[in-house]
Amino acid sequence: MAYGQSLSRGGTYARLAEPAWEDPLDTSHAKAAGGRWNLAGRYGALYLNATVEVARIQVRHKLAGHPYGPEDLDPVEQHDLVWVDVPVRDWLDCVTETGLEAVGLPKSYPTGPTGETVPWADCQGVGAQAFADGRVGVACRSAATGAAVTDEELAVFETAVQMVTMRERVSFEQWWWGGAEAPSDDESVPT
Secondary structure, three states, X not given: OOOOOEEEEEEEEEEEEOOOOOOOXXXXXXXXXXXXXXXXXXXXXXXXXXXXXXXXXXXHXXXXXXXXXXXXXXXXXXXXXXXXXXXXXXXXXXXXXXXXXHOOOOOOOOEOOOOOXXXXXXXXXXXXXHHHOOXXXXXXXXXXXXXOOOOEEEEEEHHHHHHOEEEEEEOHHHHHHHOOOOOOOOOOOOO
């Protein structure tokens, strides 16, 4: 029996990438450092945002607690936005209440019952079980500060990254200030 519940997702997603990254789909940094859904040193994951607004929330989240915001920094040192296509697949469901309950996370995820953020260690345990079960990754609610319960992300495990296709890379200045939209030749969106 498969671990947890499945949720169908696919379409055009947004990846944040440091300007110096030659390959924005490389999972080696996440493998070395660990992430919300992957254990450091065990396996990598490619973290994707379902919309450009979720990508903006991620940038603000990364700068939370600093006395400056994105508008105060040199744009050439900010994250590029990389549009990617993800084929429709079944992901571990960490979006719906029943999916979260099936893996032992609170229905209120990304917060716990008393409002605290669910720790990475809890999510990494869920991710490790999904990885061991052969899942392609995790579809989840965004845990970034300011995200709504409807804001989603995908964590694509390194074993499935080859199915992700890079479409376009847009500089910070273009996507942050220019109102980036997904590439227009394919109107696909997360389903």
